[in-house]
Amino acid sequence: GIQVEQSPPDLILQEGANSTLRCNFSDSVNNLQWFHQNPWGQLINLFYIPSGTKQNGRLSATTVATERYSLLYISSSQTTDSGVYFCAVRNSGNTPLVFGKGTRLSVIA
């Protein structure tokens, strides 16, 4: 099945700093989503982005499907950005999403 690798596994940032999280996948995809899991376990859908670029406030994401990677940019990070960021992909039809292991982000004041 399709493999999803996220990097870095852990990231510590000073408040106000910018960061880039990466998701590599091993096959073509028709669905890619980024999620944020807050410290209480709630998973929030950030982007549905099988290709192209999207922005939502301080967050933006770019997927280059032909090169099998996606990037999540966080600018001017805040302590509330802390948590785990997951990338999930689907490579055909209605097959289930496959999740990466996540990037654990800690933003310190």
Next chain:
Amino acid sequence: ETGVTQTPRHLVMGMTNKKSLKCEQHLGHNAMYWYKQSAKKPLELMFVYNFKEQTENNSVPSRFSPECPNSSHLFLHLHTLQPEDSALYLCASGLAGVTQYFGPGTRLTVL
């Protein structure tokens, strides 16, 4: 708040107990999912329902029994669990093939 609710939020049960987890969505989604999240492991898909029909069972032990009575409700019935089943159980709903929205999860502890 994503529109997907789960109850209870926390559950402690003994290995001989029977309990059920409940998930509810009124977003008009046609697919519902159960995931298990254990410490330091990726999210594991357990079950998928599309239009109330189970379309995926990811080799889940029979001590976990899902039920989807209608497109808005999903249950996970638990019986004779093991301590290693302690985890965060997440429900999600979505339009099949498109986005998924997660509930807040039930944190389960099996003693």
